[in-house]
Amino acid sequence: MFRPLILYIGLRYTRAKRRTRFISFITLTSILGIALGVTALITVLSVMNGFEAELRERILGMTSHSTITGYYGKLKDWQVLQKQLKDYPHVQGSAPFINGQVMINAGRRVSGTALRGVLPDHEPEVSEVAGKMVSGDLQLLVPGRYGIILGRELANYLGVVSGEKITVISPQVNSTPAGIIPRLRRFTVVGIFEVGMYEYDRNMAIIHLADAAKLFRLGDAVSGLRLKLDDIFNAPRISRGLAKKLRHQYRVNDWTQAHSNFFRAIKTEKRVMFIILLLIVAVAAFNIVSTLVMVVTDKRGDIAILRTQGLSPRQVMGIFIVLGAVIGATGTLLGTIGGVLLALNVETIVPAIERFFEVEFLAADVYYISDLPSKLEWQDVYQIAAMAFVLSLLATLYPAWQAAKVNPAEVLRYE
Numbered sequence: 001m002f003r004p005l006i007l008y009i010g011l012r013y014t015r016a017k018r019r020t021r022f023i024s025f026i027t028l029t030s031i032l033g034i035a036l037g038v039t040a041l042i043t044v045l046s047v048m049n050g051f052e053a054e055l056r057e058r059i060l061g062m063t064s065h066s067t068i069t070g071y072y073g074k075l076k077d078w079q080v081l082q083k084q085l086k087d088y089p090h091v092q093g094s095a096p097f098i099n100g101q102v103m104i105n106a107g108r109r110v111s112g113t114a115l116r117g118v119l120p121d122h123e124p125e126v127s128e129v130a131g132k133m134v135s136g137d138l139q140l141l142v143p144g145r146y147g148i149i150l151g152r153e154l155a156n157y158l159g160v161v162s163g164e165k166i167t168v169i170s171p172q173v174n175s176t177p178a179g180i181i182p183r184l185r186r187f188t189v190v191g192i193f194e195v196g197m198y199e200y201d202r203n204m205a206i207i208h209l210a211d212a213a214k215l216f217r218l219g220d221a222v223s224g225l226r227l228k229l230d231d232i233f234n235a236p237r238i239s240r241g242l243a244k245k246l247r248h249q250y251r252v253n254d255w256t257q258a259h260s261n262f263f264r265a266i267k268t269e270k271r272v273m274f275i276i277l278l279l280i281v282a283v284a285a286f287n288i289v290s291t292l293v294m295v296v297t298d299k300r301g302d303i304a305i306l307r308t309q310g311l312s313p314r315q316v317m318g319i320f321i322v323l324g325a326v327i328g329a330t331g332t333l334l335g336t337i338g339g340v341l342l343a344l345n346v347e348t349i350v351p352a353i354e355r356f357f358e359v360e361f362l363a364a365d366v367y368y369i370s371d372l373p374s375k376l377e378w379q380d381v382y383q384i385a386a387m388a389f390v391l392s393l394l395a396t397l398y399p400a401w402q403a404a405k406v407n408p409a410e411v412l413r414y415e
Contacts, residue, residue, distance in 0.1 A: 010322025033284030038335025046343035050373030064226030093125025117212020136191020143210035147190035153202035285391035292399030313404035328392020
């Protein structure tokens with residue numbers, strides 16, 4: 001039972017006397033160790049949350065929440081299907097698309113590229129590419145004029161700007177008297193987009209749906225319909241319900257299936273990083289053991305006198321639990337404040353460090369995201385603070401138990 005006297009004595013032992021300065025130094029290092037561990041854990045998890053959120057946003061900016069395709073790669077009755085989807089409560093928008101792989105040639109540069117045919121009026125319903133245009137506009141894609149919009153990195157690689165001509169080489173072939181030759185079509189660059197994700201900025205080109213149908217010889221068919229849902233995190237359940245409503249006549253996939261391994265790897269990495277950094281906090285917390293053992297050794301005489309004054313072993317344990325709790329709570333509080341402040345300002349601090357030292361931590365051509373995002377989750381903060389404090393309390397149990405076992409008669413005999 002913790003009485004005011006127990007609390008007072010425990011707090012009194014946190015203040016150093018001249019002969020116990022070394023113990024106070026060890027106490028200070030324990031507090032700083034816990035604070036640094038908590039700060040690092042909050043900051044790292046916030047950065048990983050930021051990366052996950054940023055990747056999800058950028059991927060979903062080009063990838064639909066759900067996709068409906070035909071079983072043989074073609075969807076012929078897409079207009080009828082699109083009308084049916086308007087009555088489905090979870091579908092907020094839909095747009096047809098045609099996907100294909102092509103080679104793009106400009107001068108002496110050639111690049112393999114994913115080509116997507118879209119309808120400019122419907123595409124903003126399912127993607128954010130219309131708002132990511134660096135130059136030009138999605139509405140400049142007019143059927144029959146063979147305009148094309150390139151990702152910024154792809155345009156830089158090819159060395160082209162808006163208004164210039166490029167050649168698109170389709171895997172479809174033409175049979176001529178001279179033999180089999182690939183299908184070629186000249187396109188005019190009418191725009192450049194940048195979504196901030198190198199995979200798309202370097203390997204994506206967009207044309208009108210009608211031009212894509214002619215290029216890939218699909219006639220009136222499309223590759224499928226891209227859907228925007230009202231809840232992206234509920235996309236698997238909504239997609240399964242949609243497949244049942246359509247009587248499983250079509251393939252219905254959601255974004256979690258298309259990128260399941262990617263986001264599963266992020267969650268696994270986050271979990272492993274949490275465990276590793278929590279071990280650092282645990283090491284710092286268990287430094288309290290050595291601190292309290294030294295305090296118990298130094299205060300054996302005081303403990304013996306307190307026992308003769310009527311304090312029970314349980315109350316003696318309470319004194320040192322209070323001392324360890326103060327150390328743990330102080331370190332946890334300082335670490336939580338430092339971690340929250342660092343997590344909220346890491347997007348400003350890191351660019352300042354890069355400018356000062358003239359370095360680039362995340363190169364755009366190597367990493368998906370070239371900046372360092374941060375998303376502070378208060379649930380993570382509460383969980384980390386609670387675990388750090390609990391570990392600190394656990395570290396006090398053995399020294400407190402040793403203090404409770406002190407025999408007053410043996411100690412006072414040699415005092």
